[in-house]
Amino acid sequence: MKNKKSDQEKVxxxxxxxxxxxxxxxxxxxxxIQVGRNDKRINEVRExxxxxxxTVEDVSKEAFEREFEGVHQGVAAIAEFENSILSExxxxxxxxxxxxxxxxxxxxxxxxxHNLGACLRSAxxxxxxxxxxxxxxxxxxxxxxxxxxxxxxxxVNLVSVTNLARCLDKLKEEGVWLVGTADxxxxxxxxxDLGGAIALIMGSEGSGLRRxxxxxxxxxxxxxxxxxxxxxxxxxxxxVCLYEARRQRISSNG
Numbered sequence: 001m002k003n004k005k006s007d008q009e010k011v012x013x014x015x016x017x018x019x020x021x022x023x024x025x026x027x028x029x030x031x032x033i034q035v036g037r038n039d040k041r042i043n044e045v046r047e048x049x050x051x052x053x054x055t056v057e058d059v060s061k062e063a064f065e066r067e068f069e070g071v072h073q074g075v076a077a078i079a080e081f082e083n084s085i086l087s088e089x090x091x092x093x094x095x096x097x098x099x100x101x102x103x104x105x106x107x108x109x110x111x112x113x114h115n116l117g118a119c120l121r122s123a124x125x126x127x128x129x130x131x132x133x134x135x136x137x138x139x140x141x142x143x144x145x146x147x148x149x150x151x152x153x154x155x156v157n158l159v160s161v162t163n164l165a166r167c168l169d170k171l172k173e174e175g176v177w178l179v180g181t182a183d184x185x186x187x188x189x190x191x192x193d194l195g196g197a198i199a200l201i202m203g204s205e206g207s208g209l210r211r212x213x214x215x216x217x218x219x220x221x222x223x224x225x226x227x228x229x230x231x232x233x234x235x236x237x238x239x240v241c242l243y244e245a246r247r248q249r250i251s252s253n254g
Contacts, residue, residue, distance in 0.1 A: 008080050010143045012072040014041050018048055019151025020077055025052025027079040032057045034064045034074035045075055070147065085141065086159040088167055091130055094157060095174060098129060101197040102176055103249065105242065106132045108164065108213045109204035110234055113139045117148025118235035119202075124152035126246040131156055132199070134164040168216040171199055180209050180217035181241060183231060192221045194245035195252040202238050 008029065011020050020028065031054050033042060049056050059067075061074075068076045086094065095102050105128045110116050116139050123131050139145065140160065146153045161167040168178055179192060180201040194200070201217060203209035214220070223232060223240055232240070 008078055009141075009146070010068060010076060010078055011146050012068055012070060012076045012143065013147045013150075014045065014073050014075055015150035016147045016153075017075050017077050018045055019154050020079060020146075021045065021048035021052050021054065023151070023154040024079070025049075025054050028052070028054050028077050029080060030057060030078040031055065032059050032064065032067075032076050032078075034058075035060050037074040042075065070144070086130065086157055088159065088161045088170075091132065091157075091159045091161075091167070092170065092174070094130060095176075101195075102174075102199070103127065103129050103245065104132060104171070104176065104199035105130075105238065106164075106168075106178075106199050106201040107138065107234075107238075108201055108209055109134060109137050109207075110202070111137070111139050112205055113142055113144035114148050115139075115205065115233070115235040117145040117150075117153070119238045120145070120149040120152040120156050120158070122235070122239040122242050124149075124156045126242045128242065129157065130159050132159040132161060132164075132167065135160045135162050137204075165212045165216060168199075168213065172216070172218070177219065178217045179219045179221060180214055181222065181237065182209060182214065182220045183222055185220040185222040187219065187221050188224050189221050189241055189244050190224070192219055193248070195248045198245065200238075200241055200245060202234055202241070205234050 011017055031049050033056055035058050046056060105123050107119060120131060141153055176197045176199050178199050178201060223237055
């Protein structure tokens with residue numbers, strides 16, 4: 001089940017707008033292109049708009065700058081994202097329909113939209129079945145997240161839960177192993193079996209995993225560090241862990 005919520009959001013940049021048109025053209029209420037832009041990528045956006053019966057509005061640079069902030073690249077869309085986030089109930093309905101062991105990513109309190117967007121992009125690239133975030137003390141989908149995700153926000157199943165600890169307990173009951181990341185773990189990423197039904201749990205930017213989340217984990221792992229720094233940015237660490245899990249899962253299926 002998805003949340004009964006409908007919000008109009010601004011989506012900017014070639015990648016994000018193109019993926020939106022390809023995946024959900026019906027949600028686009030306005031598509032704006034800056035006057036004077038007539039290159040290959042803009043023409044591709046126009047073609048996607050035509051395929052989805054979306055009308056293009058050509059607007060001046062001044063009008064574009066007034067309405068859209070950030071690096072918009074001269075293309076933007078205003079879209080209505082209705083029921084785009086799964087609830088906890090929807091998550092378990094999704095898991096029941098899978099024909100393979102679940103591969104989940106849980107972000108325990110990531111608050112920077114750039115980090116969430118990057119995590120969604122990595123999750124989409126490796127085939128994660130769902131990304132789970134807590135409803136409170138966590139960034140949700142917004143314009144920045146969608147732009148950084150480069151279209152992944154439109155294709156990855158994003159789940160928002162009101163009680164993360166309860167959700168973790170239910171996942172364990174369904175046979176999903178919870179693998180948390182922590183600096184002071186006894187095992188490393190490369191020692192851990194990540195080939196079955198797993199949920200990889202990443203902590204927040206500042207304090208890492210919360211106490212209850214850490215307590216719920218079946219395993220705690222760290223990323224080996226060879227340099228002088230003791231940790232990685234959460235989105236970089238997520239990408240490293242997801243690709244190791246992907247490597248193992250491909251090997252076990254091969």
